[in-house]
Amino acid sequence: MDLLDDTVPGIGTYEDFNTIDWVREKSKDRDRHREITNKSKQSTVALLFSISDAFSGWLLMLFIGLMSGALAGGIDIAAHWMTDLKEGVCLNGFWFNHEHCCWASNETTFQERDKCPQWKSWAELMVGVSEGPGLYVLNYFMYMCWALLFAFLTVILVRAFAPYACGSGIPEIKTILSGFIIRGYLGKWTLIIKTITLVLAVSSGLSLGKEGPLVHVACCCANILCHFFTKYRRNEAKRREVLSAASAVGVSVAFGAPIGGVLFSLEEVSYYFPLKTLWRSFFAALVAAFTLRSINPFGNSRLVLFYVEFHTPWHLLELIPFVLLGIFGGLWGNTCLGHYPVLEVVVVTLLTAFLAFPIEYTRMSSSELISELFNDCGLLDSSKLCGYTSNSGSASGSVNATAANGLGARLAGPDLYTAMWQLALALLLKMIFTVVTFGMKVPSGLFIPSMAVGAIAGRLLGVCMEQLAIRHHEGDIFRGWCSPGADCITPGLYAMVGAAACLGGVTRMTVSLVVIMFELTGGLEYIVPLMAAAMTSKWVADALGRESIYEAHIRLNGYPFLEAKEEFRHKTLATDVMRPRRGDPLLSVLTESGMTVEEVERLITDTTYSGFPVVISQQSPRLVGFVLRRDLVISLENARRNQEGVVSMSPILFTECDPPMSPSAPPAVKLHSILDLSPFTVTVHTPMEIVVDIFRKLGLRQCLVIQNGRLLGIITKKDILKHMAQMANRDPDSILFN
């Protein structure tokens, strides 16, 4: 009876909230591969199967890219439409958003096109006139009603159908990728509900973004698609390779940055990332990006709303304000984020909508705000942010672009002053909204709100710098910065650097952050400002508290996640960590022969350990192997049910060959096949830094501790995590300078 056959279902699977054994999973995959390869030499069908098996990974990637790209496009379009729905409706068809509605309009300037006759605000529609004192109040009220409705629906749907759909999902995905099992976290219900509620939550105007949750959506797609491929359905390690690629896909569609996405997955999310996955992730990320682009949700043939192209060079001295923005970002990453876990969603939505409506910059969606802040002012730009003296004429209707040549052209006009005050207020509100919103039980990402906060701060600083430079362009510092007809300083670049800094402070991304931003700007010359800001932001944030928002979330939820980035630097030995400790009862072991079914069953019910070492005998505790609790339970149940004559007194044998037994004895239960004959061992003298390294790199669940050939104890992943937490509490400074 070969228990490794499919005949005993459940052997080799894991329970919910358990850690997988990477080594075993990878072995299983290699066995499977070997078998297919051997068979492929026997017949053409098997050869074809073997080839299709080899290419199934690529096919899977293609599907993930297509599905995620399509979903992301759908989410973009729906969110755009519903955000506009809060303000009004299109008479040509309710399914048009504001921009689409007015495309057919004959008006020429942007401002007038915004007010095309087909688009009616709710007040206009209800009252019937287009001017009047009550209209503003009515629109305000409708805006709040819609926001409330969306938020309410979001909460109801999440609570009722998929509690796992809340949050960004990135911390959980990180944990899952490190080898943890959370059943249903990447299931079809989570996918459906998360997609719908994400649109609702974003449209409700809450200070949250869809970028983080898109990673979760892509991972759900990947997990569901995995079910169609045996190679990935059955193997937890292989499935995690696919999920790593899917998180790259998520970022790729969120920011239109395939390379940045792959690096994000590598740097931030993944645990085991072989080079093969790198290449496949890249492929999937590209497919997704092109799918999204062919859907063209923003009508600008770009993947994101806030793509920019700058051309003005920056000056070396500007690094000072950039570093300042980095410090701001680092501080932002360490503020009270996450300290208000659950506030009632409806109350927050009401407050957000109430406070956000009056100010233009908080009323518009965060992506639009970022897009406007990143934008460098052209001559005909009608935005208030471009309310320079030369443009202020055009803002009030009459274009005098010809006067735009002198330096005075970039002096701040009254519109810009208004915009600055509004921005300052918006900064304050956004910060409060974001802090309060984060942790609510709705699908929410921190990427965009953080970027918005940073972009506002950056733009404010940028405009200040610009005005300084223009007013003192004869001074020592700014001499030569401004030449007539060209911009001295690009405030949009400051907004971008600020956005990068805040995002970096929250997530502690470095390379991937810079690459994502590089893909947004497309210019190599702005990498240095971005890098300066990202670096400062990370250093400041790390100095204040070493955890990123994801790690904090993981720790709060108590997931067994072994951080791969930080080195364990304490001088403890395996003997200090292993169990049993001094004075504890002895280690629970099985012997390779001589135990009965009853004894083993009692051991199983008396203990909660997820596995037991098998030794030669209790007197001579020399290690033979290791057996997992779940496999043992399933095998015993199976033997009791299916094997004839098995009673409580039947002996259990882990040996390969049978010892002599009297013919009257009950038949033995042979469990050699579920025994792991090559458990990992360390000696009592092994420094914990090496043990931690082994656990991380090989993805172990447990490790046995040996001295001179005798089994002395066991170290599990949880023991290590507990020990690391203890050491970090005891000596918090020691990891500061690393």
Added chain:
Amino acid sequence: MDLLDDTVPGIGTYEDFNTIDWVREKSKDRDRHREITNKSKQSTVALLFSISDAFSGWLLMLFIGLMSGALAGGIDIAAHWMTDLKEGVCLNGFWFNHEHCCWASNETTFQERDKCPQWKSWAELMVGVSEGPGLYVLNYFMYMCWALLFAFLTVILVRAFAPYACGSGIPEIKTILSGFIIRGYLGKWTLIIKTITLVLAVSSGLSLGKEGPLVHVACCCANILCHFFTKYRRNEAKRREVLSAASAVGVSVAFGAPIGGVLFSLEEVSYYFPLKTLWRSFFAALVAAFTLRSINPFGNSRLVLFYVEFHTPWHLLELIPFVLLGIFGGLWGNTCLGHYPVLEVVVVTLLTAFLAFPIEYTRMSSSELISELFNDCGLLDSSKLCGYTSNSGSASGSVNATAANGLGARLAGPDLYTAMWQLALALLLKMIFTVVTFGMKVPSGLFIPSMAVGAIAGRLLGVCMEQLAIRHHEGDIFRGWCSPGADCITPGLYAMVGAAACLGGVTRMTVSLVVIMFELTGGLEYIVPLMAAAMTSKWVADALGRESIYEAHIRLNGYPFLEAKEEFRHKTLATDVMRPRRGDPLLSVLTESGMTVEEVERLITDTTYSGFPVVISQQSPRLVGFVLRRDLVISLENARRNQEGVVSMSPILFTECDPPMSPSAPPAVKLHSILDLSPFTVTVHTPMEIVVDIFRKLGLRQCLVIQNGRLLGIITKKDILKHMAQMANRDPDSILFN
């Protein structure tokens, strides 16, 4: 007497051509770090030292970036000048190259500017007239003389001063990064000689590139700069992190692609690449790129000669020719490269120069050729490759750009036909030159020659496709491709795709290749063609032979390199690989007490093993620890020299506490401190796939094999490599579909 003190020099270092122990090196670094952190709490000076130590990595990266960028700039300028020197000299100053010389010229068109009066060909200078029948022959002769001189100097310098300077150095760097020691390979002599001879070799017109060797140059810089930082000078593992970053720097300056460089280092070269290194590599790569740009060696404020910007979209059907180029690239990667290891350099140079001079495309330097092939034809372009009917007028002097509107404008003119024939000939010659040149004992890279081969093939195919499309623009396939006034097809893009395919075929790069090419074009839309070609090329090349040129080189040289990319898929166990085999003499072990100095010394002279397990006693071979031969030799010599009373009969003790001894006995030599108490062990049943994984991921040198607590054997890295080679020979098919 603590032997881990600095008092015994040599303990903990490695001999030439040995493998380092990653675990030990990393432990050493952690110890050092712990010590500094502990001290930092005691005084302000120590705190400052601790901070400076923490930032020394960044400082080192900055220096590496600056130094490599400056060297790359110098090499570019010098190679450009010396390449032109083969044809003539500038009268304004011999140190000007052709382009610089003619910058001041008043001529307006490009063609005429090329023939400015300040620049004299050697024949003109010697004969004194600028027209005449003998001039061509004289120039031909001078060209060959210079080429010979440069090649001769290269060979002499390399042979006399730095034999390690030959080749691209990438295979050796890969080996070094995997933990091998090759003394002097990254030393100052190698750096100096490689820099000089690289310029000479490139200028000699041999079919080789400077891009690969730039990686070696950057690594030499890094290694030399490491000597100024204790943290990196003393630790082989830390130094390798720096070298990984340096190889990113090398590619960054070679292709002007910092992100591509980092990915190249990650994908192709590095062995141990923690995330911290990723971020630092990126920083160093950027610093180097900006240093190079501020030197501006090409006068176009670009980092490379062949930067391009395409704008024409491509059609889905064009993927077919792109895939064809991929197949060509894969075939090229598997041709006879490396089969002619050493041919006399002078003969090859003579032949190359003789055959290359008459054809324009072989005479110019490879980078210039690539630059011209990538170029999309503008209306006024005077290159023969742009000899379309509309342009052919301008080529012969009279500009009729107005006639360029119809489709006929892109029909091939006579110039283009000539260019095509010449290109086809150049393709053949380049291929032969490259194959013959590769393996010569001069600094040489394969990147640029491979790219040139691919670019020629691509351009040829591109022009054919273009002419097809124009002639059949009413046909079913090409309908709608060509609109009047716009290009149907970009032959430059084909050249680029071909270059990527050939480079990919030779090196088997994937992600880094596409990213490097993306950084050269700056357009996301061309990623798909590049990816299609890179993927096809890799698949074709892998199907024909699984090794990249670097791996082939490593195997030919017999370096102990454990490839991290391929999985070991054979079903063997540790017991099949461990030594001693059945029938061999017993494993040479030391006992923890009871051996004398003489016995140990005899064991050392009788065997060549680089380490010995220490067991409790010969009768009870239970493992206590492992001791390295080098440490043992040094300690014994030291004891003989410095410890009083040590004679041949002195006992050797590996135990921590002393056993009782008679007072008349000679004093014991205590070697507990050099004993590694936590050697890695596996059981006899451990599958080799897991053993290989452990060796790769933890960077082991050796591993002991245990059964039920008894030491049975040892597996070293070389045993594993030998076993892998055996298995691959026995069953070559099994790794095909992976």
